[in-house]
Amino acid sequence: MEKILNELEKFEKIILVGGGTGGHISPIIALHSMLSHQFSHQQFLWIGGKKSEEQKEAEKSQIPFVGIPILKLTTTRSSKTLLYPFFLLKSIFSAYKILKSEQKNTPKIAIFSKGGPGALAIGLAGKILGIPVYIHESDTIPGRSNLQMAKISEKIFLGFELAKKFFPQNSCEVVGQILDPKLFEKNPNQTIFWKTTKKHILVICGSQGAKSVFEAISRSCQNLDAEWIVVLGKLNADMRPHFEQFQNIQILDWLEKSEQNHIFLETDIAITRGSATTLAELDFFDIQKIIIPLPSAAKNHQFFNAKEYKAHGDTLLEQKNLSQLRETIESFL
Numbered sequence: 001m002e003k004i005l006n007e008l009e010k011f012e013k014i015i016l017v018g019g020g021t022g023g024h025i026s027p028i029i030a031l032h033s034m035l036s037h038q039f040s041h042q043q044f045l046w047i048g049g050k051k052s053e054e055q056k057e058a059e060k061s062q063i064p065f066v067g068i069p070i071l072k073l074t075t076t077r078s079s080k081t082l083l084y085p086f087f088l089l090k091s092i093f094s095a096y097k098i099l100k101s102e103q104k105n106t107p108k109i110a111i112f113s114k115g116g117p118g119a120l121a122i123g124l125a126g127k128i129l130g131i132p133v134y135i136h137e138s139d140t141i142p143g144r145s146n147l148q149m150a151k152i153s154e155k156i157f158l159g160f161e162l163a164k165k166f167f168p169q170n171s172c173e174v175v176g177q178i179l180d181p182k183l184f185e186k187n188p189n190q191t192i193f194w195k196t197t198k199k200h201i202l203v204i205c206g207s208q209g210a211k212s213v214f215e216a217i218s219r220s221c222q223n224l225d226a227e228w229i230v231v232l233g234k235l236n237a238d239m240r241p242h243f244e245q246f247q248n249i250q251i252l253d254w255l256e257k258s259e260q261n262h263i264f265l266e267t268d269i270a271i272t273r274g275s276a277t278t279l280a281e282l283d284f285f286d287i288q289k290i291i292i293p294l295p296s297a298a299k300n301h302q303f304f305n306a307k308e309y310k311a312h313g314d315t316l317l318e319q320k321n322l323s324q325l326r327e328t329i330e331s332f333l
Helices: 002-008 022-038 053-060 079-105 119-128 144-152 161-166 211-220 237-244 257-265 276-284 298-310 319-330
Strands: 013-017 043-049 065-068 109-113 133-137 155-158 172-174 199-204 226-231 249-252 269-272 288-291
Touching: 002 022, 002 133, 002 155, 013 022, 013 079, 013 119, 022 043, 022 053, 022 276, 043 053, 043 079, 053 065, 065 079, 079 109, 079 119, 109 119, 109 144, 119 133, 119 144, 133 144, 155 161, 161 172, 199 211, 211 237, 211 319, 237 249, 257 276, 269 276, 269 319, 276 288, 276 298, 288 298, 288 319
Parallel strands: 013 043, 013 109, 043 065, 109 133, 133 155, 155 172, 199 226, 199 269, 226 249, 269 288
Antiparallel strands: none
């Protein structure tokens, strides 16, 4: 992270770009937190989709935000694919107007992008205006927008060594993941979540849904001598009744960054998806991980993220093999 901070210190204003999923949004919030803490002279503006998840999170974190029209592409062909070139031009034009105004007020300006919907348009608009563009790729297999933006970027920061082969070698550098500093802060007044001295199992599966994983866990957790915390996430609220019957399971709708330090410090085993950021957070606390990659993740990048961690002692369990989950958990108890 120090290398990113050193690179961005010289700018008076940072345009933050990243949205669509927690994997793009959380690191932007973390970066803003670090930059604003270390460099009091800097200003920030987050540009993303109108009425998007990133807008909600920016407003929650009190980061100035401006929305532009964006079209999120999927990996499957649809009528949206035909509209994409027109929407891209519209997005570039909207981003250009915003950036032109910002550049006029603050000449020493840079764009930092995590990728996601709309990122390419903002990067291209910045390139037209001569604004330097920096990107960070979290995953082993890069996303579409970061691959496209690599050609116009001053510097490409990477989370994994494996990703270097996809980018120009003279402009990329492996720096690891961008983690929120709140993760490392101990709060003496923090709520005590873990209640027993049994093995502590944390289930945290990110923002993109994990119904099949939660169903497998609800079948697997019966009669296991362990204490559980299950973080449902925003897309799995309907799974709450599946866990309410168990006395040894505590259910959380979401896990705030301020709560992570306490919970992670006492976690023995984590069942998680293959999000690069979440894996890095758990790894910092030396937590044994059972990684179940999201099969629908773009380019199956979560599987390859998980393979990297498997090489260092964690467990990779593919979703098609969820029937083996209980046996896998028991091997750690």
